[in-house]
């Protein structure tokens with residue numbers, strides 16, 4: 702972990718509120734590569750089959766490596782640090798409704814649940830996409846429908862994910878999207 706300087710003025714003096722690396726380089730590269738591969742797979746779905754399959758498998762590969770990193774990675778990347786019991790997630794959502802939810806340095810409980818849903822969605826898309834290429838399921842319409850429904854469901858989840866990022870950023874006065882680029886967040890807020 703490393704500390705970084707930021708400038709604020711207290712009593713005429715320039716001080717540096719401590720920041721800390723929360724998202725390691727793997728998590729950041731994983732996140733923005735996942736965004737890119739999902740977007741490419743989505744827009745190429747109708748017309749560019751080869752590109753579509755390539756981007757879909759790449760997204761699946763990213764998610765598989767993230768699952769491993771969730772077991773052996775740095776502190777805030779580990780599932781054990783952010784996957785919480787349903788009761789804790791419900792309590793967090795209740796606090797959110799009241800506008801009194803606490804700030805987390807890593808993923809908050811609602812964000813963590815969304816992350817699991819997003820990872821599962823990509824895994825489901827990869828699996829159904831691959832199944833469609835097998836002789837056993839050749840031209841099975843139900844499979845194509847499940848694949849398409851998963852893709853559209855992902856759009857809804859992604860919209861909620863981004864809304865959650867924006868809401869949490871406003872509530873706690875920090876730019877979470879920037880943190881997913883730089884990796885750093887203020888220790889206290």
Ligand code: HEM
Nearest residue numbers: 728735736739807808809812816819859863866877878881
């Ligand atoms: C295809 C679209 C997207 C997908 C599939 C996606 C997926 C994910 C996943 C899986 C994580 C967990 C990261 C990890 O721990 O490894 C995450 C976190 C995050 N994403 Fe996205 N994301 C998408 C788009 C975006 C966009 C457009 C933004 C910017 C507004 C964004 C901002 C963030 C932030 C800030 C976090 C960290 C949340 C926190 O502070 O707890 N994501 N996203």
Ligand code: HEM
Nearest residue numbers: 739742743746747754757758760826827830831833849852
């Ligand atoms: C991020 C992952 C993926 C997303 C977002 C995605 C999205 C989509 C969407 C929206 C469609 C419907 C296109 C239409 O309207 O006809 C589609 C179709 C299809 N996808 Fe995927 N997909 C993904 C991964 C994969 C993978 C890994 C494969 C396997 C190689 C795959 C194979 C196919 C096939 C064969 C079709 C049917 C194309 C057709 O005959 O119309 N997809 N996908």
